[in-house]
Amino acid sequence: MRSGSTVADAATAPALSCEHVTKRFGRLTALRSVDLTVRPGECTVLFGRNGAGKSTLLHIVAALIRSYEGRVAVFGEDLRAGGERSRRALGLVSHDSYLYNDLTALDNLRFYARLYGARDAEARARALLARFDLEAKARSTVRELSRGMKQRLSLARAVLHEPRLLLLDEPFTGLDEPACATLAGMLGEFVAHGGAALLTTHDVERGLEVAQRVAVLERGAIAFEAPAAGLDAAAFRHRYRELLEG
Amino acid sequence: MLKTIAAILWKDLKIELRTKESISAAFVFSVLVLVIFNFALDLDTAQARRLGSGFFWVAFAFGGTLALNRSFAIEKESGCTRALMLAPVDRSGIYAGKFLANVIFLVLTQVLILPLFAVFFDVPVGNRLGTLLLVFVLGAVGFSSVGTLFSAIAANTRMRELMLPVLLLPVTIPVLIAAVETTSYALGATEDASFWFKLLVVYDVVFVTVGHMVFEYVLEE
Amino acid sequence: MATSGTKTGSAILAVIALATMLAGLAMIGFYAPVEAEQGVVQKIFYFHVPLAWNAFLGFTLVFVFSFIFLVTRSRKWDIRAYAAAEVGVLFTTLVLVTGPIWAKPIWGIWWTWDARLTLTLVLWLIYVAYLMLRHYVDSPDKRATLSAVVGIVGFIDVPLVYFAIRWWRTQHPQPVIAGGEGSGLDPRMAATLWVCLTAFTAFYLYLYRRRVVLEETRDEVDDLHRRFDERGHKTQGAA
Numbered sequence: 001m002r003s004g005s006t007v008a009d010a011a012t013a014p015a016l017s018c019e020h021v022t023k024r025f026g027r028l029t030a031l032r033s034v035d036l037t038v039r040p041g042e043c044t045v046l047f048g049r050n051g052a053g054k055s056t057l058l059h060i061v062a063a064l065i066r067s068y069e070g071r072v073a074v075f076g077e078d079l080r081a082g083g084e085r086s087r088r089a090l091g092l093v094s095h096d097s098y099l100y101n102d103l104t105a106l107d108n109l110r111f112y113a114r115l116y117g118a119r120d121a122e123a124r125a126r127a128l129l130a131r132f133d134l135e136a137k138a139r140s141t142v143r144e145l146s147r148g149m150k151q152r153l154s155l156a157r158a159v160l161h162e163p164r165l166l167l168l169d170e171p172f173t174g175l176d177e178p179a180c181a182t183l184a185g186m187l188g189e190f191v192a193h194g195g196a197a198l199l200t201t202h203d204v205e206r207g208l209e210v211a212q213r214v215a216v217l218e219r220g221a222i223a224f225e226a227p228a229a230g231l232d233a234a235a236f237r238h239r240y241r242e243l244l245e246g
Numbered sequence: 247m248l249k250t251i252a253a254i255l256w257k258d259l260k261i262e263l264r265t266k267e268s269i270s271a272a273f274v275f276s277v278l279v280l281v282i283f284n285f286a287l288d289l290d291t292a293q294a295r296r297l298g299s300g301f302f303w304v305a306f307a308f309g310g311t312l313a314l315n316r317s318f319a320i321e322k323e324s325g326c327t328r329a330l331m332l333a334p335v336d337r338s339g340i341y342a343g344k345f346l347a348n349v350i351f352l353v354l355t356q357v358l359i360l361p362l363f364a365v366f367f368d369v370p371v372g373n374r375l376g377t378l379l380l381v382f383v384l385g386a387v388g389f390s391s392v393g394t395l396f397s398a399i400a401a402n403t404r405m406r407e408l409m410l411p412v413l414l415l416p417v418t419i420p421v422l423i424a425a426v427e428t429t430s431y432a433l434g435a436t437e438d439a440s441f442w443f444k445l446l447v448v449y450d451v452v453f454v455t456v457g458h459m460v461f462e463y464v465l466e467e
Numbered sequence: 468m469a470t471s472g473t474k475t476g477s478a479i480l481a482v483i484a485l486a487t488m489l490a491g492l493a494m495i496g497f498y499a500p501v502e503a504e505q506g507v508v509q510k511i512f513y514f515h516v517p518l519a520w521n522a523f524l525g526f527t528l529v530f531v532f533s534f535i536f537l538v539t540r541s542r543k544w545d546i547r548a549y550a551a552a553e554v555g556v557l558f559t560t561l562v563l564v565t566g567p568i569w570a571k572p573i574w575g576i577w578w579t580w581d582a583r584l585t586l587t588l589v590l591w592l593i594y595v596a597y598l599m600l601r602h603y604v605d606s607p608d609k610r611a612t613l614s615a616v617v618g619i620v621g622f623i624d625v626p627l628v629y630f631a632i633r634w635w636r637t638q639h640p641q642p643v644i645a646g647g648e649g650s651g652l653d654p655r656m657a658a659t660l661w662v663c664l665t666a667f668t669a670f671y672l673y674l675y676r677r678r679v680v681l682e683e684t685r686d687e688v689d690d691l692h693r694r695f696d697e698r699g700h701k702t703q704g705a706a
Contacts, residue, residue, distance in 0.1 A: 025542055025607055025608050025611070026542030026545075026546075026607070026686050027542075027686050027687065027689065027690035028607065028689075028690075028693075059467045062328070062331075062332050063331070063332060064328060064331050064332065064466065064467035065466065065467045066466060067540040084334040084335055084336060085334060086334075087332055087333065087334040088334040090332060092328065092329065092332050094325065094328075096324055096325025096326075096328070097324045097325070098324055098325055098326050098328065098329040099324050099326075100257070100261060100320065100323075100324070100326060101323060101324060102261045102264050102265050102320075103257070103260060103261060103264070107257075107260060111253060111256070111257045112329070112333075114249065114252075114253040114256075115250065115253050115254075115330075115333045115335060116333060116334065117249065117334070141264070157329075219697060392620065395616070395620070396617075399600070399613050399616065399617065402604060402609055402613060403600065403603040403604050404603045404604075404605070405603050408603075409596075409599065409600060409603055412595070412596045412599055413596045413600065413617060415592075416589050416592035416593050416596060416621075416624075417593065417620065417621060417624045419589055419628055419631065419632075420624070420627040420628055420630070420631035423631045423632070423635050424631060427635070427638075441634055442634075445627070445630065445631060445634075448627070449627055452623065452627070453620075453623075456619075456620060456623055460537075460616050460619060460620065463537055463612050463615070463616050464612070464613060464616055466609070466612060467608075467609075
């Protein structure tokens, strides 16, 4: 625990705090002084055109990019200064499955459990298989799983270490209706239990379905940000469509 | 850190145990190279004995590159590199785990090639067998130290099967020369290879250290 | 942007390079004595050695700039490492060309895996690997970081390659192509060599600077393109 922090501070610390995040390389500027906050119990959906910088911002928050200006803090801890520990609270979901095709479902979860330092990797892995209804497939390799099962396993992997901030990188890409519903359901449950989430997508409908907060990134800067409740959905869709075309 | 290395090593070994793709690719390709040498050069027994160690290591260099290529190809497949980067682990632990797995695969490949090599080139391999195995390990360590690093680099490129050998082979020339000379010694063809053993050890130490230090720059988005 | 400072610097280098090159050529032609054994052909030495010196200098620069880049992450150093490599590979190629041109008339063979020439060949291969890597990576950020790593690893490798090849050659000797210039140089030859060394180094630095400016200009043009595209979007959206 940082010295000087009170219990009250820890309780109200936002899950994610981006301050003046700027990403430049030579004359290419991917992000311009982005300020963004995500609070526990909230899912913030970040919309934006391809190339607007959504992936870059998410990668920075996921500690995949380490050279940038500004400050990113996860539950009050600076991501760059905090080292490995600060990444413990993060979970990542994307259209990539992050699963090893030639390992069994159980082995995949066991690996990640060990990587994250779980004391009893075997038990943790089995518990998650049960929770996501995959026990029957424990000894099947990922190659043998159906798409739906693969998705469930990938989600299991993402929450295996009990992250408090979930990062979702275009998670709806390539998913059919039932799969999207599964994801939305899991996300809703996660947020209801106090988790925080940052989701990037260019799919307006699905994004609005899961959002508690809405933000739009355009040319590397936040162009718009508001709570989802009370948002005039039609007006937002219209404005966003203009932005995409324009 | 040790736990990270163990987890990564265990995973790579388990995948290889199931698929056997790295070792079989390296083995088959190495044998092909040896066979083609035979046809291309048509050596008599005396020449084959003299030049044999050279052929062994050329075959290994090409076969081994295939195995090393797979090391990070499996990570790139489903985007697992990102999951590894996100994990709360020291990234040089990832390097160490993969490096050790690669050393094991390379040594196994060498051990598998050895009997075929002994038969094709009619070389007596039993005389200094312990020394020969030591050479295998030192060579594999040297090859793998740079190979693991460059495999991660090549995995980021458009033509990774081309980029890995182009990057790796020039830089591993000291290992290859030293390995050939020490193998000749182990096969009884020369009497003193102390300089070459020292070079192997120096190379191994230098590049395992360097690999450790620069790896985190390679594992970035 | 090419500031007046840069332009002056380039101009000064150009003048030094030209002047010393002309002086060097004059000295090669009229001042340096004709070598006893090898005859006139030996005079390639005055090109071959300075080219080799700069080939290795170039790679040292690649190493230094790569290192600084990894520390600062500034595109400026990435440009400089790349420029040093491009000019370096040119000089290395010329070493590999002048070597055989020297060898053939004297020894009757183009190449013998002579220690120095082999080392230069390996250097050439590492340069080429560095440049190929840059070509095959799409993201500019990653391109810079990955090639910086290769620049550093390659440089650390070169001394090891040198020792390996040298010992290998003492064990399996072959004719030495690039003659032992350590074997007592006539003072006139030494003077000529120094002038040529200065000339080629100035020439290397001149080409290097021009390459840096070219790359910086390219960045500028790309930036202007991007801003133009964005403005186009803006005016459409405002409708």
